[in-house]
Amino acid sequence: MNRDEGLALLKTHVETQRVFRHSLAVEAAMKAYAKKFGEDEERWGLLGLLHDIDFEKYPDVHPQKAPELLKDTDLDQVFIDSILSHGDNSPIPRDTMERKCLHAVDEMASFIIAIALMRPTKLEGLKGKSVKKKMKDKAFAKAVNREELTSSMEALEIEFNDHIDIIVSGLVEQEVFLNESGLTILG
Numbered sequence: 133m134n135r136d137e138g139l140a141l142l143k144t145h146v147e148t149q150r151v152f153r154h155s156l157a158v159e160a161a162m163k164a165y166a167k168k169f170g171e172d173e174e175r176w177g178l179l180g181l182l183h184d185i186d187f188e189k190y191p192d193v194h195p196q197k198a199p200e201l202l203k204d205t206d207l208d209q210v211f212i213d214s215i216l217s218h219g220d221n222s223p224i225p226r227d228t229m230e231r232k233c234l235h236a237v238d239e240m241a242s243f244i245i246a247i248a249l250m251r252p253t254k255l256e257g258l259k260g261k262s263v264k265k266k267m268k269d270k271a272f273a274k275a276v277n278r279e280e281l282t283s284s285m286e287a288l289e290i291e292f293n294d295h296i297d298i299i300v301s302g303l304v305e306q307e308v309f310l311n312e313s314g315l316t317i318l319g
């Protein structure tokens with residue numbers, strides 16, 4: 133499966149902008165991490181793009197329905213299991229880099245976008261310091277579990293500021309790419 137095929141499949145299962153933009157954001161962050169670790173950017177990007185493919189239709193059992201939605205593709209079982217591994221209480225361990233990364237960027241990418249939306253310069257110049265401040269602000273993006281943001285990052289054994297820089301760089305690249313066709317992840 134290539135990126136265009138992945139995007140087309142995602143669009144058949146996701147209609148809301150919220151989930152769609154989140155998928156594009158996590159795709160971008162995964163690609164940035166793949167680049168950082170010398171991994172397969174296309175695969176990691178696809179994993180980010182498709183990780184919430186069943187969320188809109190099956191929010192209560194997400195991501196358990198993802199394998200069914202992806203069954204007619206050539207995606208391998210390890211990839212499918214990596215999607216399953218990002219769910220809460222998943223029986224699939226987050227024991228590979230792609231799984232650790234997916235877990236670490238999933239909520240953080242959205243948290244960063246929520247911060248960017250409040251800044252005049254949006255993603256530009258957004259650093260770990262601002263993210264740290266917002267993580268301490270309990271009234272901001274209340275639904276986001278701060279402990280999970282931290283523990284998922286620690287599982288990657290990466291410094292906080294580097295973690296934010298990598299994700300922001302991916303998001304900026306994605307935003308430039310999307311803007312060319314009148315789309316955005318900021319919203």
Ligand SMILES: [Fe+2]
Binds near residue numbers: 184219
């Ligand atoms: Fe999810």
Ligand SMILES: [Fe+2]
Binds near residue numbers: 184
């Ligand atoms: Fe997600």
